[in-house]
Amino acid sequence: MRRLLRHGLAAVLLSALGACGGPPLDFVIASGSENRTLEPIVQDFCRARRVTCRFDYQGSLDIGLALSHESAAFDAVWPANAIWIELFDRDKRVRDLTPIARSPVILGLRRSKAEALGWIGRPVATSDIVEAVRDKKLSYLASSATQSNSGAGAYLAMLSAALGSPDAITLADLKTPGMQDTVKTLLSGTARTAGSSAWLADLYLRSLEGGTAYDGMWNYEAVLAETNAELKRRGAEPLYAIYPSDGVAAANSPLGFVDRGKGVPARNFFDALQKHLLSAEVQTRLVALGRRPAVGEARSAVPDPSWNYDASRLVALIRMPEPAVVRAALDLYQEALRRPSLTVYCLDFSGSMGGPGEDELKKAMRFVLSHDEASRVLVQNGPADRIAVIPFDSRVRGVTRGSGSTADAPTLIRAVESNDATGGTNIYACAKAGLQEIRDTPDTGRYLPAIVLMTDGRSENYQQDFLDAWRNAGADIPVFGVTFGDADKTQLDTLADATRARVFDGRTSLREAFRAVRGYN
Amino acid sequence: MALNRRNLGIGLLASGIAGTTGVALVGPRRIEGLITGTNPDQVALWGFIGGEKLDFVKNPKVRDLLSRRYGLTLDARRAGSVEMVSDAALTRQGPQWLWPASSVMAQLARRNALPVRRDDVVFNSPLVIYSWSPVAEALENAGYVERRENAFYIVKMAELMEAIVKRLSWKDLGVPDLYGRVIVTTTDPLKSNSGFSFAALLANLFSGDVASPESVVRDGDRIATIFDRMGYKEASSGTHWNSYLTEGMGGKPLIAAYESQLVEFILANPERWNALKSARIRPVMLYPAPTVTSSHPIISLAAAADPLVAALTDPDLQELAWSEHGFRGKLGSVGRGGPSVEGLSQTVSSLVPMPDAATMLALMQRLGAPS
Numbered sequence: 018m019r020r021l022l023r024h025g026l027a028a029v030l031l032s033a034l035g036a037c038g039g040p041p042l043d044f045v046i047a048s049g050s051e052n053r054t055l056e057p058i059v060q061d062f063c064r065a066r067r068v069t070c071r072f073d074y075q076g077s078l079d080i081g082l083a084l085s086h087e088s089a090a091f092d093a094v095w096p097a098n099a100i101w102i103e104l105f106d107r108d109k110r111v112r113d114l115t116p117i118a119r120s121p122v123i124l125g126l127r128r129s130k131a132e133a134l135g136w137i138g139r140p141v142a143t144s145d146i147v148e149a150v151r152d153k154k155l156s157y158l159a160s161s162a163t164q165s166n167s168g169a170g171a172y173l174a175m176l177s178a179a180l181g182s183p184d185a186i187t188l189a190d191l192k193t194p195g196m197q198d199t200v201k202t203l204l205s206g207t208a209r210t211a212g213s214s215a216w217l218a219d220l221y222l223r224s225l226e227g228g229t230a231y232d233g234m235w236n237y238e239a240v241l242a243e244t245n246a247e248l249k250r251r252g253a254e255p256l257y258a259i260y261p262s263d264g265v266a267a268a269n270s271p272l273g274f275v276d277r278g279k280g281v282p283a284r285n286f287f288d289a290l291q292k293h294l295l296s297a298e299v300q301t302r303l304v305a306l307g308r309r310p311a312v313g314e315a316r317s318a319v320p321d322p323s324w325n326y327d328a329s330r331l332v333a334l335i336r337m338p339e340p341a342v343v344r345a346a347l348d349l350y351q352e353a354l355r356r357p358s359l360t361v362y363c364l365d366f367s368g369s370m371g372g373p374g375e376d377e378l379k380k381a382m383r384f385v386l387s388h389d390e391a392s393r394v395l396v397q398n399g400p401a402d403r404i405a406v407i408p409f410d411s412r413v414r415g416v417t418r419g420s421g422s423t424a425d426a427p428t429l430i431r432a433v434e435s436n437d438a439t440g441g442t443n444i445y446a447c448a449k450a451g452l453q454e455i456r457d458t459p460d461t462g463r464y465l466p467a468i469v470l471m472t473d474g475r476s477e478n479y480q481q482d483f484l485d486a487w488r489n490a491g492a493d494i495p496v497f498g499v500t501f502g503d504a505d506k507t508q509l510d511t512l513a514d515a516t517r518a519r520v521f522d523g524r525t526s527l528r529e530a531f532r533a534v535r536g537y538n
Numbered sequence: 539m540a541l542n543r544r545n546l547g548i549g550l551l552a553s554g555i556a557g558t559t560g561v562a563l564v565g566p567r568r569i570e571g572l573i574t575g576t577n578p579d580q581v582a583l584w585g586f587i588g589g590e591k592l593d594f595v596k597n598p599k600v601r602d603l604l605s606r607r608y609g610l611t612l613d614a615r616r617a618g619s620v621e622m623v624s625d626a627a628l629t630r631q632g633p634q635w636l637w638p639a640s641s642v643m644a645q646l647a648r649r650n651a652l653p654v655r656r657d658d659v660v661f662n663s664p665l666v667i668y669s670w671s672p673v674a675e676a677l678e679n680a681g682y683v684e685r686r687e688n689a690f691y692i693v694k695m696a697e698l699m700e701a702i703v704k705r706l707s708w709k710d711l712g713v714p715d716l717y718g719r720v721i722v723t724t725t726d727p728l729k730s731n732s733g734f735s736f737a738a739l740l741a742n743l744f745s746g747d748v749a750s751p752e753s754v755v756r757d758g759d760r761i762a763t764i765f766d767r768m769g770y771k772e773a774s775s776g777t778h779w780n781s782y783l784t785e786g787m788g789g790k791p792l793i794a795a796y797e798s799q800l801v802e803f804i805l806a807n808p809e810r811w812n813a814l815k816s817a818r819i820r821p822v823m824l825y826p827a828p829t830v831t832s833s834h835p836i837i838s839l840a841a842a843a844d845p846l847v848a849a850l851t852d853p854d855l856q857e858l859a860w861s862e863h864g865f866r867g868k869l870g871s872v873g874r875g876g877p878s879v880e881g882l883s884q885t886v887s888s889l890v891p892m893p894d895a896a897t898m899l900a901l902m903q904r905l906g907a908p909s
Binding site (some may be wrong): 098102103114115116119176185186187262263264265267269274295297312313316329331332333334336338339340342343449 | 767769818819
């Protein structure tokens with residue numbers, strides 16, 4: 018009897034311990050890149066609660082798209098705006114989506130540029146920006162409207178301003194011819210684009226190292242604050258904040274719960290995390306990091322007149338259109354209004370690609386070149402785009418050119434599919450041919466150019482040869498890498514670094530890598 | 539260990555005494571209830587509830603009172619007011635009760651042949667307009683807003699709607715900091731009750747009386763245009779309220795929502811409210827004249843749920859509804875306790891009845907039609 022009681026007590030004690038510690042909880046947050054600066058605040062909280070947290074950084078669109086898959090591999094979403102959840106979360110899997118911090122999407126210009134334009138200390142309307150771009154006095158970096166929330170925000174504000182109509186944009190508005198011309202002009206000022214606001218800010222900083230700074234960038238006020246802190250550290254001139262007087266869009270960074278059957282502990286942890294992030298203490302820290310608080314004015318933020326920053330200043334917001342209108346506006350951007358892209362695909366058909374690799378590459382290219390498949394994830398080409406397909410092994414096998422129209426797609430797809438994997442690997446020969454292709458394209462300055470270099474191996478080394486040719490070309494032509502199989506990433510990294518591009522990992526999915534790279538030109 | 543055994547013994551003794559005196563009268567289960575302090579005949583009832591009342595039924599004091607005094611436990615699942623009475627995917631699940639946010643829904647439930655046994659309004663919350671102090675001041679100067687009894691504001695809805703229909707800009711109304719035209723935003727009227735109520739209010743205003751199917755045919759375009767001009771409309775009153783606070787005056791200068799939302803926010807977030815109300819730009823509540831009230835009827839669909847109607851009108855529950863969640867009682871009056879909210883009106887005057895179900899159906903059909 019006594020022993021039985023003792024065992025019983027032990028069991029009670031054990032279960033009490035279990036209830037306290039519980040099985041270790043893993044918690045994955047799918048988050049926009051603009052939250053990178055806030056991750057330490059979240060990780061501190063996770064550590065205190067003995068929860069293993071992992072941030073899975075994705076574009077806001079990707080987070081939305083992942084929700085339409087069967088198995089979303091995360092427990093919470095933290096996109097830049099709720100509209101992406103609204104567009105894609107058809108099964109209403111996200112619960113209790115609540116804004117954590119705000120940041121308007123504005124134009125940051127090198128102070129000297131803003132001075133030259135006469136924009137210091139006075140209101141600037143979108144029409145002023147249109148005029149400066151038309152007169153070739155201004156260009157900027159801007160994220161892709163279809164792949165990044167800051168890009169979408171800047172673009173929707175452009176649409177709204179071009180319509181001169183402060184009411185919400187309607188489907189009928191999108192057909193207004195005058196509006197399309199104005200927005201095309203604004204977007205023709207895009208010097209480079211990107212799929213992520215954080216990467217765009219890095220690109221600006223890297224351009225300083227090369228000595229040729231861009232005029233500025235469209236980005237979140239918060240990202241401009243971070244970039245300006247870095248610029249100050251380097252003794253470089255700041256990016257002066259322009260808040261277009263006819264309204265801007267803003268991120269509101271909502272955090273929402275995704276129930277994937279982890280039960281009460283995950284739910285409770287989420288509630289506690291959300292509460293923590295909205296507490297007065299954390300909100301004050303967010304303000305110190307350049308965010309505006311979720312609720313109320315940013316009273317504790319120190320204004321910095323050197324870059325026109327005052328977080329307590331009222332910012333007029335555009336009215337968000339209905340989701341169906343947003344979707345149509347994004348298609349319009351992708352197919353007609355953005356600065357057209359000129360993309361050279363260098364595709365590795367060397368012997369090592371034989372078998373499944375060759376099949377996967379062909380599938381990925383079919384996806385990226387066919388309107389119906391690509392438009393599902395908003396990376397479709399438009400008729401104004403120019404595309405060149407260059408299959409290669411140790412030499413260039415040939416160049417096939419086409420436009421981004423649906424009529425040209427079959428020819429381009431055939432140029433990929435007619436290849437068999439055989440021979441050695443020379444990525445530099447193809448990249449050099451791509452460079453020549455871009456330079457030879459008539460009216461080449463109209464386009465946003467890029468070389469997309471996909472390889473699975475180690476190349477014969479003609480790097481210097483290519484880099485010399487690139488420098489001689491004297492143009493801002495990024496060489497994006499896509500890795501596959503056991504590709505030598507260092508070779509692609511060197512090219513990407515030298516040309517201010519980046520390398521995408523295609524080892525888990527080539528299709529995904531090709532999709533991601535579309536956000537960058 | 540010894541202590542535990544002694545405690546166990548006392549427990550047994552106590553139940554033994556109770557057993558000998560009470561067993562004949564009330565039966566063993568009742569005795570167990572007397573000892574443990576719970577009501578013996580616990581009945582669990584499940585049904586659909588509008589999201590705005592979820593915190594009320596989750597409140598431990600509410601749960602405790604319902605259980606002790608009435609033997610009721612509520613399993614409440616969130617659903618939109620409109621869909622809970624009309625979406626077959628929900629109604630065929632066989633809920634025992636429904637608790638939507640408008641008495642029109644009780645009529646709609648009957649029209650949709652749901653087995654309505656009883657329905658009774660339990661709470662009220664008037665539809666109000668929330669704005670920000672600089673906007674409210676400008677509207678007061680321009681004659682759209684008036685201060686009453688030196689305590690709260692009313693907004694003249696006919697005049698405000700005329701300004702909106704004429705597409706006046708914020709600058710016309712004396713708010714130079716805002717760009718664009720004057721508009722009131724609200725939730726999607728086809729999904730959420732605050733948008734639905736605002737549509738009813740507009741229909742009444744344009745008809746000059748309580749709207750009818752005929753007046754909706756006549757005024758439908760004007761009403762639909764106003765909703766179109768709002769752009770993206772959130773699906774729930776709670777999300778819309780969050781946007782109002784988050785976007786502030788720059789993004790949401792005027793919204794239509796429930797009075798209870800501000801009161802509940804203040805009660806749940808005293809710290810954030812203190813920061814908000816002392817800011818240069820403060821939230822301001824305006825009572826529309828005329829307005830409609832959102833009356834929340836409990837609808838019993840099963841015999842077991844009939845006692846809910848009496849339980850939810852228990853004076854103590856009604857007091858909790860006000861003092862902790864900002865819902866006015868069944869007669870529209872405020873409770874004794876609760877928050878001291880600046881700008882709160884003790885009584886709500888210029889109430890216009892909601893149009894009947896046939897009118898609201900016609901209006902929703904018009905608003906749902908692609909424009």
